[in-house]
Amino acid sequence: xxxxxxxxxxxxxxxxxxxxxxxxxxxxxxxxxxxxxxxxxxxxxxxxxxxxxxxxxxxxxxxxxxxxxxxxxxxxxxxxxxxxxxxxxxxxxxxxxxxxxxxxxxxxxxxxxxxxxxxxxxxxxxxxxxxxxxxxxxxxxxxxxxxxxxxxxxxxxxxxxxxxxxxxxxxxxxxxxxxxxxxxxxxxxxxxxxxxxxxxxxxxxxxxxxxxxxxxxxxxxxxxxxxxxxxxxxxxxxxxxxxxxxxxxxxxxxxxxxxxxxxxxxxxxxxxxxxxxxxxxxxxxxxxxxxxxxxxxxxxxxxxxxxxxxxxxxxxxxxxxxxxxxxxxxxxxxxxxxxxxxxxxxxxxxxxxxxxxxxxxxxxxxxxxxxxxxxxxxxxxxxxxxxxxxxxxxxxxxxxxxxxxxxxxxxxxxxxxxxxxxxxxxxxxxxxxxxxxxxxxxxxxxxxxxxxxxxxxxxxxxxxxxxxxxxxxxxxxxxxxxxxxxxxxxxxxxxxx
Amino acid sequence: xxxxxxxxxxxxxxxxxxxxxxxxxxxxxxxxxxxxxxxxxxxxxxxxxxxxxxxxxxxxxxxxxxxxxxxxxxxxxxxxxxxxxxxxxxxxxxxxxxxxxxxxxxxxxxxxxxxxxxxxxxxxxxxxxxxxxxxxxxxxxxxxxxxxxxxxxxxxxxxxxxxxxxxxxxxxxxxxxxxxxxxxxxxxxxxxxxxxxxxxxxxxxxxxxxxxxxxxxxxxxxxxxxxxxxxxxxxxxxxxxxxxxxxxxxxxxxxxxxxxxxxxxxxxxxxxxxxxxxxxxxxxxxxxxxxxxxxxxxxxxxxxxxxxxxxxxxxxxxxxxxxxxxxxxxxxxxxxxxxxxxxxxxxxxxxxxxxxxxxxxxxxxxxxxxxxxxxxxxxxxxxxxxxxxxxxxxxxxxxxxxxxxxxxxxxxxxxxxxxxxxxxxxxxxxxxxxxxxxxxxxxxxxxxxxxxxxxxxxxxxxxxxxxxxxxxxxxxxxxxxxxxxxxxxxxxxxxxx
Numbered sequence: 001x002x003x004x005x006x007x008x009x010x011x012x013x014x015x016x017x018x019x020x021x022x023x024x025x026x027x028x029x030x031x032x033x034x035x036x037x038x039x040x041x042x043x044x045x046x047x048x049x050x051x052x053x054x055x056x057x058x059x060x061x062x063x064x065x066x067x068x069x070x071x072x073x074x075x076x077x078x079x080x081x082x083x084x085x086x087x088x089x090x091x092x093x094x095x096x097x098x099x100x101x102x103x104x105x106x107x108x109x110x111x112x113x114x115x116x117x118x119x120x121x122x123x124x125x126x127x128x129x130x131x132x133x134x135x136x137x138x139x140x141x142x143x144x145x146x147x148x149x150x151x152x153x154x155x156x157x158x159x160x161x162x163x164x165x166x167x168x169x170x171x172x173x174x175x176x177x178x179x180x181x182x183x184x185x186x187x188x189x190x191x192x193x194x195x196x197x198x199x200x201x202x203x204x205x206x207x208x209x210x211x212x213x214x215x216x217x218x219x220x221x222x223x224x225x226x227x228x229x230x231x232x233x234x235x236x237x238x239x240x241x242x243x244x245x246x247x248x249x250x251x252x253x254x255x256x257x258x259x260x261x262x263x264x265x266x267x268x269x270x271x272x273x274x275x276x277x278x279x280x281x282x283x284x285x286x287x288x289x290x291x292x293x294x295x296x297x298x299x300x301x302x303x304x305x306x307x308x309x310x311x312x313x314x315x316x317x318x319x320x321x322x323x324x325x326x327x328x329x330x331x332x333x334x335x336x337x338x339x340x341x342x343x344x345x346x347x348x349x350x351x352x353x354x355x356x357x358x359x360x361x362x363x364x365x366x367x368x369x370x371x372x373x374x375x376x377x378x379x380x381x382x383x384x385x386x387x388x389x390x391x392x393x394x395x396x397x398x399x400x401x402x403x404x405x406x407x408x409x410x411x412x413x414x415x416x417x418x419x420x421x422x423x424x425x426x427x428x429x430x431x432x433x434x435x436x437x438x439x440x441x442x443x444x445x446x447x448x449x450x451x452x453x454x455x456x457x458x459x460x461x462x463x464x465x466x467x468x469x470x471x472x473x474x475x476x477x478x479x480x481x482x483x484x485x486x487x488x489x490x491x492x493x494x495x496x497x
Numbered sequence: 498x499x500x501x502x503x504x505x506x507x508x509x510x511x512x513x514x515x516x517x518x519x520x521x522x523x524x525x526x527x528x529x530x531x532x533x534x535x536x537x538x539x540x541x542x543x544x545x546x547x548x549x550x551x552x553x554x555x556x557x558x559x560x561x562x563x564x565x566x567x568x569x570x571x572x573x574x575x576x577x578x579x580x581x582x583x584x585x586x587x588x589x590x591x592x593x594x595x596x597x598x599x600x601x602x603x604x605x606x607x608x609x610x611x612x613x614x615x616x617x618x619x620x621x622x623x624x625x626x627x628x629x630x631x632x633x634x635x636x637x638x639x640x641x642x643x644x645x646x647x648x649x650x651x652x653x654x655x656x657x658x659x660x661x662x663x664x665x666x667x668x669x670x671x672x673x674x675x676x677x678x679x680x681x682x683x684x685x686x687x688x689x690x691x692x693x694x695x696x697x698x699x700x701x702x703x704x705x706x707x708x709x710x711x712x713x714x715x716x717x718x719x720x721x722x723x724x725x726x727x728x729x730x731x732x733x734x735x736x737x738x739x740x741x742x743x744x745x746x747x748x749x750x751x752x753x754x755x756x757x758x759x760x761x762x763x764x765x766x767x768x769x770x771x772x773x774x775x776x777x778x779x780x781x782x783x784x785x786x787x788x789x790x791x792x793x794x795x796x797x798x799x800x801x802x803x804x805x806x807x808x809x810x811x812x813x814x815x816x817x818x819x820x821x822x823x824x825x826x827x828x829x830x831x832x833x834x835x836x837x838x839x840x841x842x843x844x845x846x847x848x849x850x851x852x853x854x855x856x857x858x859x860x861x862x863x864x865x866x867x868x869x870x871x872x873x874x875x876x877x878x879x880x881x882x883x884x885x886x887x888x889x890x891x892x893x894x895x896x897x898x899x900x901x902x903x904x905x906x907x908x909x910x911x912x913x914x915x916x917x918x919x920x921x922x923x924x925x926x927x928x929x930x931x932x933x934x935x936x937x938x939x940x941x942x943x944x945x946x947x948x949x950x951x952x953x954x955x956x957x958x959x960x961x962x963x964x965x966x967x968x969x970x971x972x973x974x975x976x977x978x979x980x981x982x983x984x985x986x987x988x989x990x991x992x993x994x
Contacts, residue, residue: 025695025696039679039704194517197520
């Protein structure tokens with residue numbers, strides 16, 4: 001496997017009057033291959049080589065066309081070879097420090113994306129930047145600041161300094177990569193939805209403002225709403241290499257979806273609404289300390305699991321799905337998602353009912369309605385794309401759920417409310433942060449870049465926003481688990497009333 | 498001919514929902530070739546493309562491996578295509594702004610190299626930088642400041658801004674390129690004379706600290722004392738492409754020499770002493786206002802030509818050679834370079850004679866001795882290398898003299914004192930600033946880079962410092978024109994006494 005950076009130990013003879021080859025030529029000859037030299041390495045030669053008695057380890061970074069010597073160290077340090085995989089999410093920047101020799105993860109760290117200061121909603125950030133290059137630069141700097149924070153955390157955790165980060169792969173959606181590189185992302189959201197760039201060259205860390213010696217590769221995007229995070233997810237799951245058909249679903253602010261196998265790839269994307277991240281539920285919150293992440297019903301009472309075991313402060317996505325599921329299966333919510341008369345000791349306000357699930361915390365009817373619209377959107381995307389491809393649900397061998405949201409969601413609850421299809425549970429696979437996982441795989445095997453290029457060429461893309469009967473299909477999917485109950489045999493059996 | 502930058506006019510259709518290709522892909526498709534995009538171009542796409550209604554001119558710069566879009570302009574600007582050739586001399590930085598469409602020179606400018614503040618003698622600059630990275634950076638910045646001065650002068654002269662300088666070729670000796678790139682040049686001067694780098698990658702202007710969009714290529718060096726200025730001279734003269742044998746001589750602080758044709762190349766270098774630039778002559782000075790640049794004798798009186806037609810302040814190189822020649826041919830200097838008794842109305846001081854050639858300006862016996870050592874060194878280099886190659890002088894078809902010094906030297910005077918060999922005068926060719934000329938040729942035809950690589954591989958290199966009988970040969974060459982007068986038949990006939 002061709003890793004995206006290499007470390008090679010070289011034992012050379014010092015120059016003599018008989019052999020006065022320049023340092024760079026001596027290193028090239030020892031490597032046995034043509035390489036470029038970064039300016040900072042050129043400037044170190046005079047000191048490092050004599051100090052190391054011409055026994056050095058050269059780190060080579062791939063610049064998109066060839067190899068560049070990006071670092072020199074005294075002695076043999078080939079065992080200490082590291083690079084960084086990044087998932088640049090609109091909410092969170094997650095990184096893994098990867099041991100490039102073994103492929104193992106040395107440490108993982110994440111921080112909230114400092115772009116949030118310019119808007120929780122990504123559209124606010126986009127409008128802030130629009131036609132204001134100085135604002136765009138502010139947001140880019142905020143992004144870099146988050147990168148630095150996470151990199152510092154990796155260093156604090158491991159003692160491995162940023163100068164040892166010999167390559168970086170960044171996976172993110174089209175907007176995130178635009179902002180990271182300093183491109184105005186407005187075009188991503190406005191007709192005709194032509195991004196400024198969807199595939200990216202290798203840029204040196206320093207040119208991007210990152211204090212690492214190596215090059216940065218951003219995973220290419222397919223379209224405005226179908227970003228590198230999804231392509232990276234295909235690498236992570238291997239979906240596009242298998243004979244069996246899989247579905248890959250990433251639901252966050254947007255819903256992104258890929259159906260396919262080694263022979264075909266069909267992708268779609270559309271707005272799913274921020275409900276799944278707790279956004280449109282009045283007491284929704286991110287999955288952090290104080291968030292209710294799990295809900296069960298025992299003896300007619302709600303039992304909550306709160307992150308950090310503290311007093312509950314609100315519901316994160318998995319808590320909402322669990323709560324809706326127990327309320328539905330417990331007969332409190334009917335199939336249309338309405339609170340049944342007399343089924344609970346409701347609180348009421350402004351003419352609507354609500355279920356108090358914690359001190360001062362109420363799930364209102366309007367919250368349920370909003371969330372069901374999101375789940376209907378996700379359900380309809382899967383439904384539509386499978387129908388478009390002519391694939392019955394039972395031919396789906398694996399149903400990957402990706403993203404931080406999917407990681408914490410209870411499969412059973414998600415099927416019960418009709419967010420996931422009613423597949424045998426072992427076919428529903430939590431792909432975790434597949435964007436990050438794919439970035440890590442790319443670091444370890446550069447040849448997979450050509451796989452991505454192949455996927456991009458093969459992939460057909462559907463903008464759900466342009467599908468005319470999408471809204472009527474969504475309406476049918478608003479019911480719990482779905483208007484067509486035959487699609488949910490396992491749920492049908494559980495419905496108590 | 499493949500120029501080192503290209504400008505291409507593209508008429509594209511704006512994106513539509515049916516054709517939402519990203520801007521970068523749209524440009525690649527229109528170009529019909531794969532290209533990289535500089536970050537600054539990526540960041541301009543959102544503004545430039547709509548403003549230009551997708552009718553743009555792309556400037557492509559060569560980065561050493563492929564083409565990068567380095568600039569976008571509205572409309573068709575292919576007729577305005579410029580690049581810069583640079584001769585980075587230890588004394589002077591000379592540039593030509595080249596029209597890349599026609600190959601013609603739009604303007605030339607030069608300024609003294611600000612490195613001079615760190616020592617007139619290049620060795621002082623080298624010692625200042627040695628083991629002091631912060632001093633090295635100071636000297637690098639001084640070099641860049643000179644670049645900026647000359648570039649500003651080109652802009653002032655032509656109205657063409659630096660952002661239109663789409664490529665740059667820099668030709669200089671090994672030390673100058675080390676300092677330009679920020680490499681400690683001490684190794685160039687100290688045994689075992691192994692430079693840190695002799696061939697150079699293409700570096701972006703911005704990475705070097707120059708505010709130009711394009712890439713910078715430094716002409717490779719052959720060895721410590723045989724720099725890119727000489728290789729560039731070979732490109733300029735075409736010496737290594739012809740069947741006939743030529744000699745190429747560049748005499749400044751050092752003497753560099755190439756003998757050869759399309760079948761062989763033999764090069765040598767050694768210290769020539771700064772005498773030729775006026776350095777070791779007590780009233781010597783650079784060729785600027787006040788310098789005596791030409792001397793004749795009429796009716797037993799010296800007649801001076803002074804640069805700027807002012808009062809004489811000293812002798813520049815061509816003035817020294819002329820003065821020595823008229824004193825020798827006039828019988829004042831004998832063949833051993835000593836002032837003959839009673840041949841002139843000498844001034845005397847500290848037991849040595851001198852010829853007063855202007856008010857308060859004296860050429861002392863010690864000045865003559867110093868200069869003759871330099872001319873002997875230059876003469877011996879040519880003599881030695883031809884003998885080494887087994888080539889009699891009469892087989893030399895062209896004798897190129899390069900450098901600012903050679904440009905102003907009177908051929909007849911230079912032969913008379915034995916600085917040049919006694920060849921038919923039409924074989925002695927003033928190659929002018931061949932370092933700059935070669936840089937210009939490389940801009941216009943990138944394929945000549947591979948010619949340079951071929952020359953470098955073919956070239957045998959002699960360090961004159963390592964030639965054991967060099968000093969005894971030099972002693973024979975101290976005489977005017979030479980101890981062996983048969984080598985100078987044309988001078989023999991002129992000797993009056």
